[in-house]
Amino acid sequence: MVDEIQIDALLAKIADETGCQLERYSGILNEEAIIIPADQLRAAIGVLQTDFDCFHLSTITAQQRETHPGEIELLYQFWHGQGFALLLRLPIPAPEVTSIIDLIPGADFYEREVAEMFGVTFTGRAETPRLLLPGDWDQGPPFIRSEETDE
Amino acid sequence: MNKISIPIGPHHPLLKEPLSMRIDISGERVLGGTLRLGYVHRGIEKMAQQRTYIQDVHLIERICGICSHVHTSTFCLAVEKLLEIEVPPRGQYIRALLCELERVHSHLLWLGILAKHVGLDTVFMHTWHDRELALDIMEGISGGRVSHAANQIGGMRFDLSPEQEELVRLNVEKLKSQVNGVLDVIENEPALRARTQGVAPVSADMIRAYCVVGPVARASGVDVDMRRDDPWPPYDQLDVRVITRPEGDAFARTLIRVLETRESLRLCEVLLENMPDGPVAVRSPRKVPAGEVVTRSEAPRGEVLYYLRSDGSDKPARVKVRTPTLAVLSLLPEQLSAIHVADIPVVLAGIDLCIACADR
């Protein structure tokens, strides 16, 4: 069992490391989250691993909010004595983020799932071969809302 | 010898559910493998967004055919948190009781499958014979052997009558004595040990790198258990003993399940002993206030995570399910190297595959 992570300390440390102004996201009822610029993800995870000894990525949750249809939101959900998340916002025509499978090999399946379901491109990794969708699926990422499919 | 690639799945006697692996071998040595899921992908996450919360409870029960109850419990818990309602103590206890019985049944099923995989059919038959009693107990509680339809948002859909409670108590006691014999055999059987000891060891560092959860992580000495680390009631009132083993090999993974079965039966007894009186459910409104919530519980295979976002309507805006199998499965290609072809079943069994969970 590990001690609970100090979100404030984490926030300060990541801000320090990346030189960005970071905000907390308080939308989640029972967990903390920090909004991270997409290009600072690897730096943030580096801080997590080296300074906070936090390794457990529970999952990557992606979603497209009705209020912000122009962006895809990625929640990197961690566990270290308590749950917390890093929140990324990617613009929709070409959502793109660097892969973290060299830092966290266990992120492989989560990245592939997000890539398939939301059409997010993960750069810096070989490819994201189909994991869940059929090999001949050609209708685009199923979770993306488009004009035609909207009721 | 030349490298050959053997397909395992989507149809193979080894697999109870469809999964496709291509394993490269040279003679009797395994060089590596790749994995493909999705044969039972039903799009439950997407379907859940198009249905009401009340319908979703029943939809989510269909994610898994073994640990269906823990899925609905976690989902209901998430909705209850958004609604800011609390399940009455009696409802919590019955909910946890079913969770623990489900763990007993899942672990017994797994132990049987492991024995089958190494050609020890006798142990397989005996374990599954005892598992029947676990299923009977659950049937006595909910009327269903696998799908219980026991949860509703705000509590349980039914109460236990005093006679039912007594019957469950008696049967749990019977199951405990019955299962001890076969568990002893599994713990001490030299033939089983010869096939599992030292096979495909995984270090604690690997477990952390691959974010592995559940019994597989605990078998490598990583001390995680969401029942203790992130307890929802009544687990916060229970003293859950987390069992770990340092070895990390297939035998440790077997022992973990044996010991956890015993621990779960003990928890069942504690739950039955301290079962409070009172109502089992509170009324819940149909519409859920806007908000986001994350809940985690310990399924038989490890941490299951639900992320739920409500937009204030009677349908969820996003339901994300992370099942433990998906987390453990990422370790599989890594494990499938430098082992014997004959060890493939043992390695696969060690993971305790639930493909329907992984695919959703």
Add this chain to the structure above:
Amino acid sequence: MLRGILSLLIFPGLAFQVLCGLIFEWIDRKLLARFQRRVGPPWYQPAADLVKLFSKEDLMPEGVYDLVEVLLPLISLSAVLTAGLYIPIAGFTSFSFEGDLIVIQFLMSVPTLAYYLAGIASVGIYSFLGGGRSILQYFSYEVPLLIAISGPAVMAGSWSVAQISQAQLGMGPFVIFQPLGFILAVVGLIGKLKRDPLDIPSASTEVVGGSLTEFSGAKLGFWQLTMNVQAVVGIFLLVNLYLGWLNFTAPLVVVGIFLLECLLMVLVLSGASAIFARLRIDQLAGLGWKILVPLSLLQLGFVILMGV
């Protein structure tokens, strides 16, 4: 002439051995089921299985040598049937000559070789693996088995099964003098029959159906028959080599004792498959060469010393 044909087709040939094979299979399955808290099949199940197999469509995978695929099960079946002719049944000998033990051993190995050929002649990858495993397994159990069963031959001073069986009337059952050899012979027989725990070549969770993955219909039926008859011949052989106790005058008692001994062998075989887990091929090779071979040599040396 007529007697010859009768002994080929009826007793102790085809009909008798197939019948025994079906009965033994049923007893074995029933025993195993009882060990496993199951009910087990009704008495006619093995026959029903065969009838079903023979009435099923016979598929021939593309790219295999048709003739080889058809001939292999037939050759194996005839080999084990022929081997059966040289083995006395309850003291009744149909054919016998000095050295038939060697011939029986050779004929009993034919199914294993055919199984291997079936594997490598097939286009399926599981068959290929199963075939390779069967030949590896053959090298592990065959040597200790051969050394073990030469023990009774040395003791009786003859290489004819009928003579060895006769010799025990005077000297007493050889299992008393060679308990180790008997155990080794049983292990070898389990390996030969590819039965659990030595079902490595056909382990369903590893290589699906082994060499027989691509076989179907009547061809698979003949394979099944081969296994059944091979079990019968193997059991008869070990009973004759090691378990005597046939020195009674009343023929019914002799037949009864013989049957009892055969059932005991079936019990031993089912018991072994009920309590042991399948070995890995490297574990078997280690067991065979590091433990079984030295033990069998020890037993043989002991027998030779006793003779001197």
